[in-house]
Amino acid sequence: MASPATGLPAPRLAGRDAAAEAVAGIVQRPGRTALTMLGTILGVGAFVAVLGLTATSAGQISRQFTLLEDTTVIVADNGGLTPLGANPPIGFPADASQIADRINGVTAAGVWWPVSLPADTAFTGSLALSATPDQAVTLLAASPGAATAMGLSMIAGSTLSAYENDTGQHVAVIDTGTASELGISPARLSAHPAVFVNGIGYTVVGIYRSARRVVIGESAMLIPANTALADYGNPQPGIGNQDEAQLIIATQVGAARAVARQIAAAELPTDPSRLVVTSPPSPQTLQSQVSGDLAGLFLVLALISLLIGAVGIANTTLVAVLERTGEIGLRRALGARPRHIAVQFLAESVALGTLGGLIGTCIGVGIVVGFAAAKNWTAVLDPTATLPAPLIGAVVGLLAGAYPAMRAARISPLAALRQG
Amino acid sequence: MSAPVIELRGLAHSYPGPPPVPALRPAELVIEAGDYVAVTGPSGSGKSTLLHLLGLLDTPTSGSYLLDGVDTSALGDKDRSALRGRRIGVVFQAFHLLPYRTAAENVLLALLYNQTPRGARLPAAAGALDAVGLGHRLDALPVTLSGGECQRVAIARALVNSPALVLCDEPTGNLDSANAAALMGLLDDLNATGYTIVVITHDPVVAGHARRTIAISDGVLTELTGAGRG
Numbered sequence: 001m002a003s004p005a006t007g008l009p010a011p012r013l014a015g016r017d018a019a020a021e022a023v024a025g026i027v028q029r030p031g032r033t034a035l036t037m038l039g040t041i042l043g044v045g046a047f048v049a050v051l052g053l054t055a056t057s058a059g060q061i062s063r064q065f066t067l068l069e070d071t072t073v074i075v076a077d078n079g080g081l082t083p084l085g086a087n088p089p090i091g092f093p094a095d096a097s098q099i100a101d102r103i104n105g106v107t108a109a110g111v112w113w114p115v116s117l118p119a120d121t122a123f124t125g126s127l128a129l130s131a132t133p134d135q136a137v138t139l140l141a142a143s144p145g146a147a148t149a150m151g152l153s154m155i156a157g158s159t160l161s162a163y164e165n166d167t168g169q170h171v172a173v174i175d176t177g178t179a180s181e182l183g184i185s186p187a188r189l190s191a192h193p194a195v196f197v198n199g200i201g202y203t204v205v206g207i208y209r210s211a212r213r214v215v216i217g218e219s220a221m222l223i224p225a226n227t228a229l230a231d232y233g234n235p236q237p238g239i240g241n242q243d244e245a246q247l248i249i250a251t252q253v254g255a256a257r258a259v260a261r262q263i264a265a266a267e268l269p270t271d272p273s274r275l276v277v278t279s280p281p282s283p284q285t286l287q288s289q290v291s292g293d294l295a296g297l298f299l300v301l302a303l304i305s306l307l308i309g310a311v312g313i314a315n316t317t318l319v320a321v322l323e324r325t326g327e328i329g330l331r332r333a334l335g336a337r338p339r340h341i342a343v344q345f346l347a348e349s350v351a352l353g354t355l356g357g358l359i360g361t362c363i364g365v366g367i368v369v370g371f372a373a374a375k376n377w378t379a380v381l382d383p384t385a386t387l388p389a390p391l392i393g394a395v396v397g398l399l400a401g402a403y404p405a406m407r408a409a410r411i412s413p414l415a416a417l418r419q420g
Numbered sequence: 421m422s423a424p425v426i427e428l429r430g431l432a433h434s435y436p437g438p439p440p441v442p443a444l445r446p447a448e449l450v451i452e453a454g455d456y457v458a459v460t461g462p463s464g465s466g467k468s469t470l471l472h473l474l475g476l477l478d479t480p481t482s483g484s485y486l487l488d489g490v491d492t493s494a495l496g497d498k499d500r501s502a503l504r505g506r507r508i509g510v511v512f513q514a515f516h517l518l519p520y521r522t523a524a525e526n527v528l529l530a531l532l533y534n535q536t537p538r539g540a541r542l543p544a545a546a547g548a549l550d551a552v553g554l555g556h557r558l559d560a561l562p563v564t565l566s567g568g569e570c571q572r573v574a575i576a577r578a579l580v581n582s583p584a585l586v587l588c589d590e591p592t593g594n595l596d597s598a599n600a601a602a603l604m605g606l607l608d609d610l611n612a613t614g615y616t617i618v619v620i621t622h623d624p625v626v627a628g629h630a631r632r633t634i635a636i637s638d639g640v641l642t643e644l645t646g647a648g649r650g
């Protein structure tokens with residue numbers, strides 16, 4: 001260990017001593033320390049806050065977004081192996097609603113299909129007056145369960161009943177838009193107004209304002225499924241043409257995917273593959289899609305603030321080096337080697353960066369939690385992004401301190417002592 | 421140790437120009453252990469240049485400088501730093517105390533780089549401050565100390581490693597006459613306990629305390645024998 005020339009041990013700065021010197025340099029100038037750290041605090045704080053806020057709002061967006069889809073399962077009948085040209089009988093069993101109702105989490109279920117009508121079909125309010133609605137009206141055949149599962153908000157009358165379906169009554173439920181265009185007043189349902197479709201009359205028993213499923217935002221007229229079978233025959237076969245018979249199922253929140261797994265086998269134990277089940281997308285996939293777009297942009301902003309933080313530390317450390325040339329010369333005169341000077345300044349900037357990173361992380365987490373609390377949302381903080389955040393500060397300090405430390409190491413003891 | 425503390429063989433230094441300034445002409449000088457030497461000369465004569473060379477803070481342009489018999493001109497940065505940290509104590513004219521460190525912490529700095537065990541540092545620093553009469557001001561910051569007290573902290577820092585050579589640059593330059601007298605007494609005492617001291621000074625009174633006086637003029641050293649009290 002001892003040098004052969006001088007008989008003295010080589011100069012050395014132990015890691016613990018370097019750390020102590022760095023801490024002393026930071027603690028003894030609290031004002032300068034705070035200003036130096038400001039950039040890193042802001043950068044890391046912005047980084048954590050932006051990621052946290054993005055995750056939190058994305059979680060919230062996807063929760064609202066999926067609430068409806070999360071309660072909906074659609075089962076379509078692809079028609080099986082029937083020859084082309086003939087409409088097959090409906091693939092669902094007659095008691096499809098009851099079978100679905102027995103599955104845990106199902107609140108309502110029923111079969112429906114769009115009735116295919118000739119192109120020149122006229123919807124009129126009476127046989128004499130030919131008041132046709134402006135927009136096209138869709139005629140839907142719906143079992144009572146399907147009408148319930150569609151979640152109609154009735155403003156007058158009631159939805160289709162089991163009795164009306166079983167007995168094939170000529171009744172209908174229509175939306176408010178169609179009703180007003182046909183001159184049917186919600187207040188006067190007791191007068192049994194009727195809608196005529198190509199001359200066949202249907203008594204209006206209910207008018208709905210809006211729907212949660214299937215007939216959202218369109219003019220529609222619902223008639224009992226058995227009435228439709230008698231008047232218009234079997235629905236079209238096939239998948240994807242939107243003309244086939246479908247089973248619409250409303251479930252409790254969160255039950256949709258479980259119901260989707262069981263429904264085909266429950267409805268058609270002998271030929272479950274005839275049914276095509278559409279289940280809602282998983283919330284995780286959706287959330288990552290939503291947050292992916294926003295996070296990209298915000299991450300760039302956070303990186304920019306980190307860069308500003310790094311420039312801040314580099315600048316202040318450089319100023320500190322120039323300001324402390326006297327100290328550097330003194331340390332050299334007391335036996336420090338250039339590398340010891342470099343290590344000291346590097347340790348100081350890394351400690352500053354880490355401290356700034358820690359404070360910034362705390363502030364960022366505070367902002368996310370406060371924002372979520374104010375909005376009554378759940379704060380979402382990704383631990384893989386939040387926990388290493390102080391390390392980002394350390395890296396910023398290391399990079400920012402490298403050049404000033406090099407400059408400090410190159411200062412000659414003589415020049416330094418003359419200046420001080 | 422039989423080798424002299426300092427032996428200069430044709431040591432010369434010129435500052436690079438243009439034009440180059442020959443601040444120290446080739447000099448021969450031997451300073452034995454226990455010597456007390458004053459270096460005097462007019463401003464710009466090369467006193468500080470000599471002190472920096474002796475303190476290994478600068479490298480000569482020619483000649484050799486033997487410290488304790490070791491030729492320093494052949495040494496690399498590692499050995500030169502080790503000698504600075506162990507064998508040489510410098511008391512700077514401007515003291516060079518760190519303003520945000522206490523008296524004890526300023527003295528501790530001289531033990532930081534020379535592998536002194538951590539536990540031995542504070543007792544050594546306290547001992548050195550005690551030796552200069554500041555044992556009661558260990559935790560004082562430099563701003564709360566008088567000029568004379570700051571000077572003594574700087575001396576304690578130079579002494580804490582028991583160096584072979586103590587160099588003082590204008591030790592009375594920043595002191596009033598009472599403090600200067602106290603300082604001279606301190607240097608006399610240190611020399612009496614065996615320290616080898618080289619003092620650079622303008623002040624004939626200070627030079628009068630030394631056993632040897634070396635005059636420097638335009639970079640040329642001349643021994644003034646008998647100029648001391650001797």
Ligand SMILES: Nc1ncnc2c1ncn2[C@@H]1O[C@H](COP(=O)(O)OP(=O)(O)OP(=O)(O)O)[C@@H](O)[C@H]1O
Pocket residue numbers: 435436441442443461462463464465466467468469470
């Ligand atoms: N870095 C330098 N570059 C060029 N010339 C220098 C440098 N430092 C000192 N000199 C010159 O070297 C000569 C000796 O300078 P030095 O500082 O050793 O004088 P000094 O005796 O200490 O003077 P003073 O009593 O004023 O401190 C002077 O002429 C000075 O101008």
Ligand SMILES: [Mg+2]
Pocket residue numbers: 467468469
């Ligand atoms: Mg000088």
